Amino acid sequence: MASSILFQPIGLIHTPFAEPIGMPIQPSGAVGVKGTVEVFETYEKGLKDLDGFSHIILLYHFHCYHEYSLEVKPYLDNTSHGLFATRAPKRPNPIGLSIVQLDLVEGNILHISNVDVVDGTPLLDIKPYVPDFDYWENARCGWLEKKSKNVTSQKSDLRL
Amino acid sequence: MASSILFQPIGLIHTPFAEPIGMPIQPSGAVGVKGTVEVFETYEKGLKDLDGFSHIILLYHFHCYHEYSLEVKPYLDNTSHGLFATRAPKRPNPIGLSIVQLDLVEGNILHISNVDVVDGTPLLDIKPYVPDFDYWENARCGWLEKKSKNVTSQKSDLRL
Numbered sequence: 346m347a348s349s350i351l352f353q354p355i356g357l358i359h360t361p362f363a364e365p366i367g368m369p370i371q372p373s374g375a376v377g378v379k380g381t382v383e384v385f386e387t388y389e390k391g392l393k394d395l396d397g398f399s400h401i402i403l404l405y406h407f408h409c410y411h412e413y414s415l416e417v418k419p420y421l422d423n424t425s426h427g428l429f430a431t432r433a434p435k436r437p438n439p440i441g442l443s444i445v446q447l448d449l450v451e452g453n454i455l456h457i458s459n460v461d462v463v464d465g466t467p468l469l470d471i472k473p474y475v476p477d478f479d480y481w482e483n484a485r486c487g488w489l490e491k492k493s494k495n496v497t498s499q500k501s502d503l504r505l
Numbered sequence: 506m507a508s509s510i511l512f513q514p515i516g517l518i519h520t521p522f523a524e525p526i527g528m529p530i531q532p533s534g535a536v537g538v539k540g541t542v543e544v545f546e547t548y549e550k551g552l553k554d555l556d557g558f559s560h561i562i563l564l565y566h567f568h569c570y571h572e573y574s575l576e577v578k579p580y581l582d583n584t585s586h587g588l589f590a591t592r593a594p595k596r597p598n599p600i601g602l603s604i605v606q607l608d609l610v611e612g613n614i615l616h617i618s619n620v621d622v623v624d625g626t627p628l629l630d631i632k633p634y635v636p637d638f639d640y641w642e643n644a645r646c647g648w649l650e651k652k653s654k655n656v657t658s659q660k661s662d663l664r665l
Binding site: 349350351352353354355371372373384388390391392393394395396397398399400402404406415416426427428429430431432436437438440442444446467469470471472473474475476477478479480481483484485486487488489490493494496 | 512
C-alpha cells in the first residue's frame with residue numbers, strides 16, 4: 346500500500362465567499378463572480394506565459410471540510426450516489442478542481458472570474474486549460490445528465 | 506502561510522507503461538490505450554453510479570518525479586515557459602490530472618481507456634467528468650494554440 350503524500354500550498358484563493366453557505370457550487374454557477382489567486386512570491390516565475398490562456402485549472406484544498414461519507418445525496422439530486430460519482434467537497438483526499446476564467450496577471454496575482462470557492466482556500470496547483478487535452482465530446486453524464494444545468498440556481502450549504 | 510496537507514492514496518492506476526520514457530503525454534495522445542484503476546476496497550462503496558459516466562477525472566500523484574524548475578521547455582515547444590503554463594509533471598505539488606474514458610466498473614476495478622500515466626501511479630481522487638462544469642468554449646490556449654494537436658505524436662522522457 347502506497348504511503349502518505351505531503352503537499353504544501355503554493356498560494357491562496359481570494360473570493361467574495363467568506364464561508365461555504367450560499368456559495369455557487371460550480372464555476373458554471375458562478376459566471377461573473379470575481380476573485381484573485383495570490384501565488385506566493387517564491388513561485389511567481391512559474392506564471393510566465395500563463396496570460397496567454399483564457400482559462401486555467403485550479404487545484405486546491407477543500408480546507409473547510411472534514412470527514413466524508415462514501416455515499417452522499419448531492420445538491421443536484423434527491424437520490425444518494427457514490428461519492429466518486431459526485432463533486433461533493435468532503436472526500437478522502439479533499440482536492441477541489443475548478444476551471445476558471447483568467448482575466449489578468451499582475452505579478453504574482455491572478456485576476457479570475459467564475460469563482461466557486463471559499464475565501465482563503467489554499468492553492469495546490471495551476472494548470473493551463475487546453476480543450477484538446479481536457480474536452481471529450483458527447484460525454485455521458487449518468488445521474489447528472491439532466492441535472493447539471495441546474496447548477497446555476499443551486500447554492501451550497503455545509504451538508505456535503 | 507498555510508500549513509502542509511497530507512493525502513493518502515485511495516488506489517493505484519495500472520497501465521502498460523512501466524516507466525515514463527516513451528509514454529503518451531496526454532489522454533488525447535493515448536487514445537485506445539487500456540488500463541485499470543484499482544480503488545482500494547475500503548473506498549469501493551464510493552464508486553456507486555460512477556458507471557453512468559463515460560469519462561472520469563483522475564487526480565493522481567506524479568510519483569516518479571521529484572524536484573522541479575519554475576521555467577521549463579515543454580515537450581510540445583522549443584521555447585521555455587513558466588511551469589504553471591505547462592502540464593509538466595515536475596511541479597511543487599506534483600498532482601496529475603487526466604480525463605480518461607470509463608469502459609466498465611467491476612467491483613473496485615475500473616476499466617479505462619486513453620491512459621497516459623505510469624503503471625503503479627497512486628490515485629488521489631476520482632471525479633465525474635461533466636462538460637457543463639468542465640468545458641469552456643473558445644478557450645484561448647497561449648503557446649499551445651497551434652501545438653496541442655501534436656500531442657498524438659509526442660512521447661515523454663524523463664526531461665520534465
